[in-house]
Amino acid sequence: MLGVEGIEIRIGPRLLLDETSFTLNAGDKIGLVGRNGAGKTTLMKALAGETLLEKGRLYSTGTIGYLPQDPRSVDLELPAFERVLSGRGLSELRRELAAVTQHMSSSDLVIAERATRDYGELEHRFSALGGYSAEAEAEAICVSLGLEPRLFHRPLGNLSGGQRRRVELARILFSNAETLLLDEPTNHLDADSIQWLKGYLRSYKGSLILISHDVELLREVVNRVAYLDANSSKLEMYQMRYDLYIKARAQSEARSKKERERSEGEIQRLSLQANKMRGSSAKRARKAKVLDARAEKLESSIEEIRSKDKVAKLKFPEPRHCGRTPLEGVTLSKTYGSLEVFIGVDLAIDRGSKVLILGLNGAGKTTLLKVLAGVEVPDTGEIRLGTGAMVGYYAQEHETLDHEDTVFHFIRSKAPVDMQDKDLRSILGSFLFDSEMMNQKIGTLSGGEKTRLALAALVTTGANVLLLDEPTNNLDPISREQVLEALRRYKGSVVLVTHDPGAARALDPERVVLMPDGEEDLMSESYYDLISLS
Structure with missing residues (x-):
């Protein structure tokens, strides 16, 4: 059980949630909904005990498994499967068992005898947590989420952002927590993995709070809906399934x-x-x-x-004039340790062209964008910028955002020195950042607000080549349509990585680049069918 009593949540002067109380019992599966910036992610962090409450109290019985929207800071040298097993503490026990096993063969009889006693105790604890059958269970969850066994022993630092996200989700599901708090769990999942996750959450016996912009997931899983109203800062609870909630909200x-x-x-x-x-x-x-x-x-x-209730009227920059081919990648290769991400990729981005990067998770799509953006250095090959080229890069994990920086200081640091502060405030205002939010720390923003801020930074540069990595992740339906409309109108070059077929159709790309081989082809209807599977 999880409950809150009279809690209030603020970020600086902004009141996100007025005095609110509710209880989450076993079997309750709540969809937490509301527009971007209403405070859903902040509330979820509070429920997970990761932020201090200024007012009210949180009480819980049983264990909580929390999947945050932003990636956690973890040991990147840790093998992926060890991270999953740590959800039940099995990873640590396996390491301890391996250590005492070595000591059991020691020539020092005292050490060997102590190790034998320790081994019996550790093995008992290991068995109580499920032991080797639990490892098989963890492996099944990983495979169901699209993590191939070949990835299990790779360090987390050698995995793509999408693969690390799947590892974290597998860890939370494997934990057997009595309450799950899941913030956008379908990000980076393909269609098969999403279908499996729906079935898993439907049959899950514990309690659940779910934030998701996947309407089908909400329809099939939740039995109650909590609407966080940004206007009143109130949480309205609807004791009904999602479809009935939509009708009730329309009437309201x-x-x-x-x-x-x-x-x-x-x-x-x-x-x-x-x-x-x-x-x-x-x-x-x-x-x-x-x-x-x-x-x-x-x-x-x-x-x-x-x-x-305003909606951001997003507009990507009017591109500066540039040469015929503003960006080229010549025989690009990238490896991490023994892992070859891609080899010998050639890519030419012409002025005004629209290109879709397509491939399975881990095929190197994000890494290729980072190399093209100059964020990563290729192991072989080179990046060539054409006359007048200016590249703008949007990172899917918001790596370009300094969470300790403030909204206005960040946008000021990205803008040309001759751009006036009043013009920057105007740009931020068009992306729905009001005066109260100018000095807010970026780390306190919601995922959707971080997306809007990163896009606002692109607007200030006048870039003529946009490298966009999952720009519609974490956006509510209205904001998503605004971003897609901006893509439709943009006259510069775009290289897009997305799991969102709607984003690809909005871009209307002429070409597709298939990773990891880097083969180019003209865009056709059959490739749209592959997007949600990638």
């Missing part, structure tokens, strides 16, 4: 619209009445002033709702 919004229309009518009536009374007498003038005050109060409440 229709009522709110009628109330707003009534308020607007009342404002007009009060204003007309006040205007008739002006100038007649001191008494009538005082009454007109009272009517004006009532009208202003109603107007301010409506304006506050309107401003919070």
Whole structure:
């Protein structure tokens, strides 16, 4: 069981969640929904005990398994399968068993005898946690999530971002926690893995809170919905499945619209009445002033709702003029230790061209973008920039964002020195960063807000080649459509990595590059079918 009592969550002056109480019992599967920036991820961190509550209390019985939206800082030398086994503490026990096994053959009888006693105790604990059958269970979960056995013994640092994300999800599912807190668990999963995850969560006996923009996942898994209203900072609980919640929300919004229309009518009536009374007498003038005050109060409440309901009108930069081929990669190769990610890849990005990078998880898509962006150095080959080329890079894990930096300072550091602060504030405003958020630390932003900030940074550069790695991850449906519309309008060159077929269709690419071989082909309908499988 997990519960909160009278909690309040703030980030600086921003109130994300007003005094709220609820209980999560065994079998409850709650979909936590709300627009980007409403505070869903911040609430999830609080429930996981990773942030201190300024007000109220959190109480729980049993174990909690938490999958955060952003990657955790872990030992990158740790083998992937060891990380999964650590979900039940088996990884540490295996290492201890290996150590005492060595000591059991010691020529020192005292050491050997102590090791024999320790081995019996450790083996008992190992068996109590499931032992070798648990290892088989962990392997089955990994394979179901698309992690091939050949990856099990590779260090985490040699895996792609998508593969590490799958390792973390496998670790949480393997942990047998009584409560799961999952923040966007389908990010980086292919269609088969998502289908398996739906079945796993449907049959899961514990309690669950799930944040996801995958509507089908919410439909099939959750039995309650918690809506975090960014306007009121309230958590509204719906004791129903997702489809019924959508109908209930539509009815609630229709009522709110009628109330707003009534308020607007009342404002007009009060204003007309006040205007008739002006100038007649001191008494009538005082009454007109009272009517004006009532009208202003109603107007301010409506304006506050309107401003919070705004949608970002995203616009990628008007590209600077450049030569015919602004970016080339010649015989590019990249390896990590003994792992060959790709070898001998040739790529030419023409002015205004749209290119989709396609391949299975771990095929080197993200690594290729990093090499093209100059973030990683190729082991062989070179990057050639054409005349007037300016490259803008969007990283899927938001690696380009300094979590200790503030929103405004970050955008200032990315902008040309001659760009005025007022212009930067205007750009941030168009991406829905208000004045209160300018000095907010980037680490406190939601995943969707980090996405908007990274895209805003691209806007300031005037880049003519955009390298975009999963730009629609963590976005709510409205923000996602805004990003895709910006892609449709952009006149510069784009190289895109995505698991989102809608993003690929919005880009309408002329060419596809198949990784890890780097083979090029003209885009065709059959490749769209492969995107969700990659």
